[in-house]
Amino acid sequence: MSQFDNAAVSAHLSHVRIVMVNTTLPANIGSALRAMKTMGLSKLVLVAPKTYPHPDIDALAAGAADLIEQIQIVETLEEAIKDCHIVFGTSARSRTIPWPLLDARPAAELSLNAVVKEQQEVAVIFGREDRGLTNEELAMANYHVTIPVNTDYGVLNVAQAIQVICYEMRMAAIEFTDKIEDPEAKMHVTDDVDMHWDEPLVTHEQMEQFYPHIEKMLADIDFMDPQNPRLLPLRLRRLFGRIQLDRMEYHLLRGIFSRVQALNNGTWKKPKDKEDQI
Amino acid sequence: MSQFDNAAVSAHLSHVRIVMVNTTLPANIGSALRAMKTMGLSKLVLVAPKTYPHPDIDALAAGAADLIEQIQIVETLEEAIKDCHIVFGTSARSRTIPWPLLDARPAAELSLNAVVKEQQEVAVIFGREDRGLTNEELAMANYHVTIPVNTDYGVLNVAQAIQVICYEMRMAAIEFTDKIEDPEAKMHVTDDVDMHWDEPLVTHEQMEQFYPHIEKMLADIDFMDPQNPRLLPLRLRRLFGRIQLDRMEYHLLRGIFSRVQALNNGTWKKPKDKEDQI
Numbered sequence: 278m279s280q281f282d283n284a285a286v287s288a289h290l291s292h293v294r295i296v297m298v299n300t301t302l303p304a305n306i307g308s309a310l311r312a313m314k315t316m317g318l319s320k321l322v323l324v325a326p327k328t329y330p331h332p333d334i335d336a337l338a339a340g341a342a343d344l345i346e347q348i349q350i351v352e353t354l355e356e357a358i359k360d361c362h363i364v365f366g367t368s369a370r371s372r373t374i375p376w377p378l379l380d381a382r383p384a385a386e387l388s389l390n391a392v393v394k395e396q397q398e399v400a401v402i403f404g405r406e407d408r409g410l411t412n413e414e415l416a417m418a419n420y421h422v423t424i425p426v427n428t429d430y431g432v433l434n435v436a437q438a439i440q441v442i443c444y445e446m447r448m449a450a451i452e453f454t455d456k457i458e459d460p461e462a463k464m465h466v467t468d469d470v471d472m473h474w475d476e477p478l479v480t481h482e483q484m485e486q487f488y489p490h491i492e493k494m495l496a497d498i499d500f501m502d503p504q505n506p507r508l509l510p511l512r513l514r515r516l517f518g519r520i521q522l523d524r525m526e527y528h529l530l531r532g533i534f535s536r537v538q539a540l541n542n543g544t545w546k547k548p549k550d551k552e553d554q555i
Numbered sequence: 556m557s558q559f560d561n562a563a564v565s566a567h568l569s570h571v572r573i574v575m576v577n578t579t580l581p582a583n584i585g586s587a588l589r590a591m592k593t594m595g596l597s598k599l600v601l602v603a604p605k606t607y608p609h610p611d612i613d614a615l616a617a618g619a620a621d622l623i624e625q626i627q628i629v630e631t632l633e634e635a636i637k638d639c640h641i642v643f644g645t646s647a648r649s650r651t652i653p654w655p656l657l658d659a660r661p662a663a664e665l666s667l668n669a670v671v672k673e674q675q676e677v678a679v680i681f682g683r684e685d686r687g688l689t690n691e692e693l694a695m696a697n698y699h700v701t702i703p704v705n706t707d708y709g710v711l712n713v714a715q716a717i718q719v720i721c722y723e724m725r726m727a728a729i730e731f732t733d734k735i736e737d738p739e740a741k742m743h744v745t746d747d748v749d750m751h752w753d754e755p756l757v758t759h760e761q762m763e764q765f766y767p768h769i770e771k772m773l774a775d776i777d778f779m780d781p782q783n784p785r786l787l788p789l790r791l792r793r794l795f796g797r798i799q800l801d802r803m804e805y806h807l808l809r810g811i812f813s814r815v816q817a818l819n820n821g822t823w824k825k826p827k828d829k830e831d832q833i
Binding site: 437526 | 592707804814
């Protein structure tokens with residue numbers, strides 16, 4: 278049996294938020310809170326819930342009253358994730374939109390590694406009971422996460438999916454907490470996900486300024502038709518979404534986009550004698 | 556994302572039975588069936604259930620009708636487990652009875668190892684909603700199994716516990732099935748960020764054409780001084796090196812670089828009336 282520091286595990290898990298979009302059934306919110314509390318997570322964000330507040334939530338979340346008080350209600354998904362570094366969208370295996378896809382276990386390992394070593398904020402987004410997340414919502418995620426269920430029998434309902442994801446997050450938190458507190462254990466950490474980074478990583482909110490910029494630049498140079506961009510915006514999100522830019526890279530790329538725009542509209546001209554920049 | 560043979564996984568999991576002792580609430584039996592079916596387990600044994608049959612079971616187990624038909628009802632726990640090789644009793648962490656105790660994950664690994672390699676039969680016993688298993692019942696188990704929950708917040712209810720145990724059994728079954736059917740797979744099991752991708756990823760060799768291209772483009776637009784590029788080439792390698800471009804993204808980016816170059820040297824001009832590409 279693993280021995281662990283429960284308070285340290287909960288502290289790590291406070292950086293992993295569960296986001297529920299347009300939830301209809303109060304019972305699902307109550308079940309989510311209960312699953313979260315049992316596994317040591319504490320932050321639930323509801324995006325435009327259909328029924329809130331509701332007595333069923335309190336009834337089902339018995340014992341998790343402190344989590345109810347901490348619930349954040351927001352109007353848009355963007356608001357829910359703007360300060361996050363890693364965002365997962367939950368998706369059934371059958372989804373056709375191609376995106377970096379992780380099973381729940383490696384997704385949790387990636388998350389807790391980022392939380393413990395890089396103080397990052399993580400969000401896992403769950404969709405509507407009847408039709409999940411829209412393609413636009415899924416495109417806001419860095420990764421999609423799936424639970425490898427019996428393919429002959431549809432999918433888990435949202436409460437069950439939250440239960441499994443929270444469980445995996447807890448298991449990963451225990452694993453990473455053990456590693457940190459036992460210097461011996463740190464010796465045999467072979468994780469290849471272990472990146473040490475000198476610059477802070479950009480947030481989701483910053484990336485929401487990045488995509489319009491690259492799209493505008495590509496439209497300016499007629500590489501993309503803004504009236505009919507086809508899959509290009511989605512491809513760019515998929516590409517830069519999984520890269521996790523740091524601040525310097527972010528400014529570097531935006532500097533390049535601005536230079537191309539200036540070149541295109543004539544506000545910047547190639548100097549005859551160089552001797553130029555970065 | 557792990558690829559696996561769903562039928563083979565289910566076949567292995569048919570040797571892992573869930574045993575519920577003196578269950579009171581039909582809803583818990585229904586939830587158990589649903590959790591089992593979703594995870595690919597098929598054998599439920601009820602020891603002297605308090606309320607059976609009951610319409611709530613069928614309602615909650617919608618889609619798992621085949622499992623309902625296979626339910627075995629027995630009068631004693633002994634009968635439920637008599638042909639089993641490995642028996643787990645579920646127990647809250649606080650139990651005082653000293654016994655070999657495993658977390659859910661290693662318990663599942665032990666079980667599926669025994670199923671796959673030794674054709675053994677495994678049982679996991681769940682107790683009453685209000686007071687779990689008696690000491691006599693726990694003593695019938697080879698091992699006790701626990702889910703490492705938040706110790707500040709009691710325990711999972713029986714439906715949630717069954718959900719987590721079934722999930723871990725499935726994960727172990729997938730793991731052992733992979734190992735058996737694809738000896739190659741064992742070689743690359745170590746990558747814990749195992750992503751499913753629709754396009755082939757580019758090779759190192761292709762990237763060695765990518766970097767000169769982006770650097771030449773940046774030099775062309777005087778964003779980089781080729782005589783004194785400072786850290787820029789290194790930053791670009793760090794950035795694009797960790798992204799693992801797929802073939803389509805690679806051609807997309809190189810297409811953008813070429814367009815910028817053509818714009819810069821005048822071989823491509825912005826058309827007066829657009830109607831353009833990609």
